Amino acid sequence: MGRTEERLRATASELTAKNGRDVRWAVGDLGDADAADDLVADVEDRFGELAVLVLNTGGPRPARILDLDADDWRDGAELLLVGPLAVARNVVVGMQERGFGRVVLVTGTAVRQPMPELALSTVLRSAATAAMKLLAGEVAADGVTVNCVAPGPVATDRRAQIVANRAATAGVSTEQADADDLAVVPAGRAGEPGEVAAAIAFLASRDAGYVTGTVLTVDGGRTETTW
Secondary structure, three states: OOOOOHHHHHHHHHHHHHHOOOOOOEEEEOOOOHHHHHHHHHHHHHHHHOOOEEEOOOOOEEEOOOOOOHHHHHHHHHHHHHHHHHHHHHHHHHHHHHOOOOEEEEEOOHOOOOOOOHHHHHHHHHHHHHHHHHHHHHHHHHOOEEEEEEOEEEEOOOOOOOHHHHHHOOOHHHHHHHHHHHOOOOOOOOHHHHHHHHHHHHHHHHHOOOOOOOOEEEEEOHHHHHH
């Protein structure tokens, strides 16, 4: 599920070719909380009852806290907090009725170690993490788990954007900014998207039935050794 039909089609085709599976998709915007009811109803009508919900929103623009105005905070809250909670609320009700469900919210290591240049993510993903912790406690007895995965530096377009922003702010090359970022990662490298996906897959499995209300950090040891 995502906002751009063209990118969804391309991603589905890539996954189908790679894994030989039928990958289906639906257009939706987690930043539009009012559309949550219709979005969930449409997905379940097309694909059936949802047993697993993975919430992975786009990242807001990098900025320090004094560079943000009220509109930035409102837009960010809609994207990172209000929208995902609206979708989760709609899906969890059916999971409770069926006695099984997995909800995984993708956040980031800024929820554990604030990042000044990522003020929106730091504050609002932290709020979303707290909300998921509360939700986990309310639905645990119904066979529904709710967890978060917090990736650190991962080789994605989002990381490239962040590194470029740091380079521009510090007046250094992107190569230097990249090296500086990875210098504090004990693993000595950026993660791969598949490594984050593996963590999500575990939390979404039946084997993870006794894991709920937690944040699984996937960052090569960066916050685990410095937090």
